[in-house]
Structure formats: structure tokens, C-alpha cells
Amino acid sequence: MTQFLSLLMNGISLGALYALIALGFVVIFKASEVVSFTHGSLLLLGAYSIARLSDPLGFYLAVLVGVAITALAAFLIERLIINRLRGAPVISLAIVTIGVDIILLTELIRRIGSDILNVPHPWAGGSVRIGDVGISENRLIATIVAALLIGLFFLAFKFSSWGVAMRASAEDGETAALMGIRLGRVSVLAWVIAGVLAGVAALFLVGSPTPGVSPAAYTVALRAFPAAILGGLDSTGGALVGGLLIGLAESFAAGYQDQLLFLGRGFGDVVPYIVMIAVLLFRPSGLFGTRELTRV
Amino acid sequence: MSESTATASRGATRRSAAAAPRRSYLRPILLGLGLLVLLALPLYLEEFWLRTGFAVAGAMVGAIGLNLLVGTTGQLSLAHAFFLAVGAVTYVFVSGESGGLGLADLGGLGWPPLIGMTAGVVLAGVAGLIFSPIAARLRGIYLGVASLGLVFIGQHVLNSWTTVTGGFNGRSAPEFSLFGFTFSNTDPDLFVLDVPFREAERLWYLGLVLALAAYVFARNLLRSRAGRALQTLRDSEVAASVMGVNVQRYKARVFLVSSMYAGLAGVMYALSIGSIAPESFGLEVSILYLAMIVLGGLGSVGGAALGALFVSALPLIFQRYADVVPLVGGTGDGGLAAGEAARYFFGLAIVLVVLFEPAGLAGLAERFRRRGRDPGRGGAPTSRSSAATSGSTTSVPSDPPAQGSSS
Numbered sequence: 001m002t003q004f005l006s007l008l009m010n011g012i013s014l015g016a017l018y019a020l021i022a023l024g025f026v027v028i029f030k031a032s033e034v035v036s037f038t039h040g041s042l043l044l045l046g047a048y049s050i051a052r053l054s055d056p057l058g059f060y061l062a063v064l065v066g067v068a069i070t071a072l073a074a075f076l077i078e079r080l081i082i083n084r085l086r087g088a089p090v091i092s093l094a095i096v097t098i099g100v101d102i103i104l105l106t107e108l109i110r111r112i113g114s115d116i117l118n119v120p121h122p123w124a125g126g127s128v129r130i131g132d133v134g135i136s137e138n139r140l141i142a143t144i145v146a147a148l149l150i151g152l153f154f155l156a157f158k159f160s161s162w163g164v165a166m167r168a169s170a171e172d173g174e175t176a177a178l179m180g181i182r183l184g185r186v187s188v189l190a191w192v193i194a195g196v197l198a199g200v201a202a203l204f205l206v207g208s209p210t211p212g213v214s215p216a217a218y219t220v221a222l223r224a225f226p227a228a229i230l231g232g233l234d235s236t237g238g239a240l241v242g243g244l245l246i247g248l249a250e251s252f253a254a255g256y257q258d259q260l261l262f263l264g265r266g267f268g269d270v271v272p273y274i275v276m277i278a279v280l281l282f283r284p285s286g287l288f289g290t291r292e293l294t295r296v
Numbered sequence: 297m298s299e300s301t302a303t304a305s306r307g308a309t310r311r312s313a314a315a316a317p318r319r320s321y322l323r324p325i326l327l328g329l330g331l332l333v334l335l336a337l338p339l340y341l342e343e344f345w346l347r348t349g350f351a352v353a354g355a356m357v358g359a360i361g362l363n364l365l366v367g368t369t370g371q372l373s374l375a376h377a378f379f380l381a382v383g384a385v386t387y388v389f390v391s392g393e394s395g396g397l398g399l400a401d402l403g404g405l406g407w408p409p410l411i412g413m414t415a416g417v418v419l420a421g422v423a424g425l426i427f428s429p430i431a432a433r434l435r436g437i438y439l440g441v442a443s444l445g446l447v448f449i450g451q452h453v454l455n456s457w458t459t460v461t462g463g464f465n466g467r468s469a470p471e472f473s474l475f476g477f478t479f480s481n482t483d484p485d486l487f488v489l490d491v492p493f494r495e496a497e498r499l500w501y502l503g504l505v506l507a508l509a510a511y512v513f514a515r516n517l518l519r520s521r522a523g524r525a526l527q528t529l530r531d532s533e534v535a536a537s538v539m540g541v542n543v544q545r546y547k548a549r550v551f552l553v554s555s556m557y558a559g560l561a562g563v564m565y566a567l568s569i570g571s572i573a574p575e576s577f578g579l580e581v582s583i584l585y586l587a588m589i590v591l592g593g594l595g596s597v598g599g600a601a602l603g604a605l606f607v608s609a610l611p612l613i614f615q616r617y618a619d620v621v622p623l624v625g626g627t628g629d630g631g632l633a634a635g636e637a638a639r640y641f642f643g644l645a646i647v648l649v650v651l652f653e654p655a656g657l658a659g660l661a662e663r664f665r666r667r668g669r670d671p672g673r674g675g676a677p678t679s680r681s682s683a684a685t686s687g688s689t690t691s692v693p694s695d696p697p698a699q700g701s702s703s
Contacts, residue, residue, distance in 0.1 A: 035437045035440065035441065081647060081651065084651060085650070085651065088650075088654075090437050091366070091370065091372045091437070091440075092650050092654060094372060094437060094440060095372075095586065095590055095646060095650060096646065096647055096650040096651070098583055098586065098646065099587075099642075099643045099644070099645075099646030099647040099650065100643065100647060101643075102583065102587075102639055102640075102642060102643030102646070103639075103640060103643035103644060103647075106636055106639040106640055106643065107640075110633075110636055222444070222579075225441050225444060226441070226445065228441075229438060229441045229442065233437065233438065266452065266455070266456075267452065269448070269452065270448050270449050270451075270452040272445075273444070273445030273446075273448050273449055274445070274449065276441075276442065276445050277430060277442060277445050277446075280430060280433075280434060280438065280442050281429075281430055281433075284433040284434050284438065285438070286438075
């Protein structure tokens with residue numbers, strides 16, 4: 001039972017981080033119809049900047065600057081590339097982000113090299129006990145911060161003028177533009193928000209249970225893809241549910257590894273993808289995605 | 297195909313018929329000369345180039361296959377590396393000998409390599425068919441991300457199914473042989489015009505034959521009824537189904553064909569490297585294949601082959617001429633490693649191609665050709681605007697008439 005509870009806690013905290021990344025993913029998709037494959041390297045960029053800057057700047061300032069750098073990168077990608085391709089086919093847009101991802105990732109891996117950079121979290125590797133269940137302090141803080149950010153995001157999405165503009169332009173871009181909503185501005189804001197979310201997720205993803213900033217963080221970020229797809233690419237609530245689901249599935253598969261040994265070691269790493277494919281088999285647009293209806 | 301495209305293509309044939317007397321002799325002669333040069337090259341080139349040539353041939357087969365799926369039919373797939381792995385592993389398992397290697401206990405059937413290669417192709421096709429019910433239900437971008445999952449699942453299987461795949465360290469691939477003629481350094485010793493024909497020379501011809509067959513098959517497929525159906529599918533699924541194209545079945549079929557291509561490419565990869573390991577079939581490989589077809593030009597068979605040549609040869613050439621190419625300075629500080637330099641280059645090239653020339657190298661070639669033929673008209677009609685107005689799912693206009701001549 002104790003093991004179950006601690007896996008549950010871990011799964012939720014991991015899921016909260018996935019949800020943060022997936023949320024950025026969904027926001028970008030809603031605002032600009034782009035499936036951003038750059039997200040993995042954006043995340044790595046955030047982690048790298050924080051790790052490198054925390055020595056000269058101190059931890060908290062480094063976090064601010066690191067998140068800002070990630071957001072800036074997202075901003076530049078939108079302005080320099082995506083914005084010029086407005087109206088291009090979805091597949092071309094996805095491919096262009098893959099191109100950006102290759103460049104960014106190569107540069108980061110070259111800079112990181114073979115060493116593992118450490119982010120000096122003030123809470124370090126400590127852990128908290130709640131009843132019988134232990135959880136790393138880093139993950140606990142991550143869950144709280146993620147919950148706050150996600151809550152804030154949903155409020156903004158619902159009530160702020162940006163949120164309204166964004167929902168309107170996702171509903172029907174042409175009409176929204178005719179009503180005076182500037183699609184370009186909506187899109188760039190979405191990218192910046194996604195960058196911030198990715199930066200924050202990066203801060204916690206390279207913390208306590210994981211060793212530090214290494215190119216492996218990129219593969220971790222990729223697992224937010226199934227989270228976003230699972231919930232439905234155009235559903236913000238779906239991203240949240242998908243993230244939690246993926247986090248839980250991964251945590252349980254890793255925790256009960258010994259019982260699952262016939263499936264091979266490290267099975268937890270692929271569980272997100274298996275869950276995703278299983279769900280897509282029954283609901284091709286994800287759990288909460290809008291079904292595309294075609295009329296002839 | 298709509299009414300207007302049909303008339304346009306008829307117009308195109310009439311135009312080319314008028315120009316026929318001038319072109320009909322030139323093209324076969326050039327093709328024949330090119331083929332002759334390719335056949336004669338092993339007499340002059342050193343081993344490095346021949347090996348690169350075989351690797352390129354493998355990449356061409358894979359890229360042509362992926363292009364059928366992504367370029368022609370508009371189904372974004374990142375699972376190509378997975379199907380490559382299926383082909384390669386099947387070949388190695390079916391034709392390899394069983395036996396122990398270090399800690400691993402390897403299984404193998406020890407059957408003739410030709411059967412192994414066929415089995416690799418067929419099994420990759422079967423894997424594609426199994427995935428196709430999912431693929432056929434998913435639209436566009438969902439498919440892209442779902443296929444991402446296959447690559448990771450494949451990696452996991454490669455790492456843990458040690459008896460077949462050799463696990464983390466991989467296992468070596470058996471040499472190819474055809475009815476007793478082995479594609480290795482000796483057995484039988486072979487001299488042509490006093491040049492020893494060793495493994496590299498023999499594989500060169502194998503690669504040439506396979507790549508040519510793959511090219512011709514894909515081109516004929518695209519010109520057939522099925523090919524037109526696939527292109528219509530890309531432009532609009534609704535229109536296609538109204539015209540009587542069975543959308544689900546055609547998607548399943550194109551997945552089958554494309555993964556069979558990938559299977560063959562996987563077998564050729566195993567032959568060219570001489571061994572397989574999980575890391576050779578990672579996500580990066582899928583992305584490189586995507587880079588090939590984007591650079592070459594989505595939807596064009598010749599473009600895919602060109603892109604494959606470019607993408608797979610460039611890192612090898614960078615590596616070899618590290619001290620000559622500017623900015624690529626081996627391991628010293630300031631310089632980039634060859635692989636890194638090539639990756640920067642691909643990334644940048646993808647971005648630039650999508651931004652400025654969505655039809656890729658094939659589009660560039662076509663533009664030059666049209667300018668030469670018909671100086672008054674200027675360049676080709678800008679493909680992006682036509683793609684945007686038709687609201688199609690890829691950046692290439694439907695181009696059956698142009699495609700045949702883009703080789």
C-alpha cells in the first residue's frame with residue numbers, strides 16, 4: 001500500500017510537469033495550427049540556461065533569466081519563421097519546427113558535451129514525508145508550482161482579453177480577424193506562454209530524482225507529446241488530464257518494474273507511447289479533442 | 297483529380313508532344329550515359345566512395361518509400377526508423393547463425409540471405425499493415441505524433457529482445473549472397489579489367505540495382521490509377537471518397553508499400569554497416585529521412601533520391617575531408633565535429649526550403665528547366681500560393697505531368 005501511495009504521489013507530480021509542457025503544446029496548436037516539435041529542445045535550452053547562469057547570478061535570478069531566455073527563443077521562432085508561413089499546410093509547419101529543433105538541439109548537445117550540469121536548487125535533494133509516503137521535495141514544489149501556473153493559465157484563458165481573443169481565433173480564424181483580433185499577436189503570445197511553461201517545467205524536470213541537465217532531458221520532454229495527443233491536441237483541459245495520465249502510467253510501470261520484467265527493463269519509458277496508441281485506437285482525436293466532422 | 301487538372305495535363309502532353317523531336321533522343325542517351333558511368337565507376341573509385349555509394353542507395357530506397365507516404369499521400373510519419381529496424385532485424389535473424397556472443401545467446405535461422413532479405417521486406421510490410429488501422433483513422437498531425445510512439449516502442453524491443461536483436465550491443469549482419477555468389481572480399485576471387493572486385497565493388501552493383509528498381513517501381517506506381525488516387529487523397533480526403541477512392545484501404549496500402557521500402561532500406565543498411573544496433577534506428581533516423589524528402593521535394597520520386605544522396609553522403613564527406621572543409625575542424629576547439637556540422641546544415645536547409653522553396657531540389661530543377669525551355673514565362677508558378685489556395689495538406693501542388701520529367 002505504501003508503495004502504491006508513493007507511486008501515486010510521484011505519478012501526480014511527474015504528470016503535473018508533463019501537463020505544463022503539454023499545455024504549451026496545445027496553446028501553440030490552438031493559436032497557430034503548429035505542432036511544435038521544438039518543444040523538447042526549448043525545454044533543454046531552459047534547463048541549460050538555468051544551470052549555466054545560476055553560478056554567476058544566483059539561483060533565483062538565474063531561474064528568471066533562464067525562463068526568459070526560453071520564452072525569447074519561442075518568440076523568435078514565431079516571429080522569424082512561423083509568422084511567415086501563415087496559411088501553409090499543417091505538415092509543412094510541423095516539418096519546419098523539426099528543422100529548428102535539429103539546429104537548437106545540436107547546439108545544446110555540443111555545449112553540454114558529456115558532462116551533466118547541476119542546477120543548484122535550494123531545496124537540493126531533500127525529501128518530505130507525508131504519513132508513510134516519502135516524496136522528493138523538488139517534486140512536491142513542482143506539483144504546487146505547476147498547479148498554480150495551470151490554475152492561473154486557465155483563469156487567463158477564460159477571462160482575460162487575450163484568452164477570449166485566443167479562443168475566438170481558434171474557433172474561426174477568419175471571423176476573429178474580421179472582428180479586429182490580431183491573429184499574429186495572439187500567436188506570438190501563445191508561443192511566449194508556451195516558452196515560459198516549458199522553462200518552468202525544465203527547472204523541475206532536471207531536479208532531484210533525475211541527475212541533472214543532460215541531453216536525456218530531451219527525451220523526457222518528448223513524453224509530453226503523448227500527453228498532449230492523448231487529451232486531444234486542441235483541448236487545454238485534455239492536456240492536463242493527459243499529462244496526469246501519462247505521469248501516473250509511467251510512474252506505476254517503473255515502480256512495478258519487477259512484476260513487469262517479462263516486458264523488458266526500462267518499460268516505464270515506453271508506457272506513455274503505448275497508452276497513447278491504445279487511446280488513439282478508440283478515440284482518434286484524443287479524449288477531449290474536437291472530432292473533425294466532414295460534410296459533403 | 298478535378299476537371300481542370302485533367303485538361304491541364306492534356307495540355308501538357310500536347311506541349312511536350314510538340315517539343316518531342318528535340319527531347320526524345322536526348323533523354324535516353326543521357327540516361328544511358330549516366331548508367332554507363334555508374335556501372336564503370338567501381339573500376340576507378342576507391343573503396344570509401346563505393347561504400348558511401350551503397351549507403352546512399354539504401355537511403356534512396358528508404359526515402360522513396362517515405363516520400364510515397366508523406367509526400368504523395370500527405371500522411372506525416374515519423375515511424376520510418378521503426379520499419380527500417382523491422383527489416384534489418386528480420387534479415388539478421390533469418391540469415392544469421394545462432395550462437396553465443398559474450399553474454400547474449402543469439403538465435404538465428406541461418407537461411408540464405410536472399411530469403412532473409414525477402415523476409416525483411418515482407419515483415420516490415422506486415423508491421424506497416426498492423427499499424428495501418430491506427431494510421432487510417434488518424435488525421436494528419438495526430439498520425440505524426442502517434443508514429444513517434446512506434447520509434448520508442450521499437451527502441452525498447454530492440455534493447456530487450458536480446459535473442460533476436462542482440463540487445464544493447466547489437467549483432468553483426470551476415471554477408472549477402474546470391475545463388476552461391478557471395479558479396480564479400482573473396483569466394484570467388486573476382487577481377488574485372490585487372491581491378492579486384494571486392495566487397496565494396498560488389499555491393500555497389502547490388503545497391504545500384506535495388507535503388508533503380510525502387511525508383512522505377514515508385515514512378516510507375518505514381519503514374520498509375522493508384523498513384524492518382526493517393527494524390528487525390530492528399531489534396532482532399534472528402535473529394536477522394538466522393539470520386540470513389542476507398543480512403544481507408546488506400547491509406548492502408550500506401551502504409552504497406554512505404555514500410556516495405558523501409559524494410560528493404562533497413563536490410564541494405566545492415567549490409568552496408570555490417571551490423572545492427574538499437575541506436576541506428578532512433579528518432580534521429582526518422583528525422584533524417586524526413587529531411588531527405590523535404591530537401592528533395594515532397595511528392596517527387598527523383599527529388600527523394602536526390603535528397604537521400606545529399607543527406608546521407610554529406611556527413612561522410614565532411615568526416616573524410618574534415619581538414620579541408622571550412623569550419624569543420626575535427627576535434628580541435630572552435631571546429632565542429634563532422635556529424636554536428638552536417639546536422640546544423642540539415643536543420644538550416646529544412647527551414648530554408650520550407651520557407652522559400654517548398655518544392656525542394658526537385659522544384660528548383662523544374663524551375664530551371666522551365667526557364668530554359670520557355671524564357672518568356674519566367675519561373676514556375678509559385679507553389680506555395682497554389683498550395684495555400686487549394687488548401688491541400690502538403691506544400692507541393694499536384695503535379696503528375698511535371699513529375700515524370702523531374703528525374
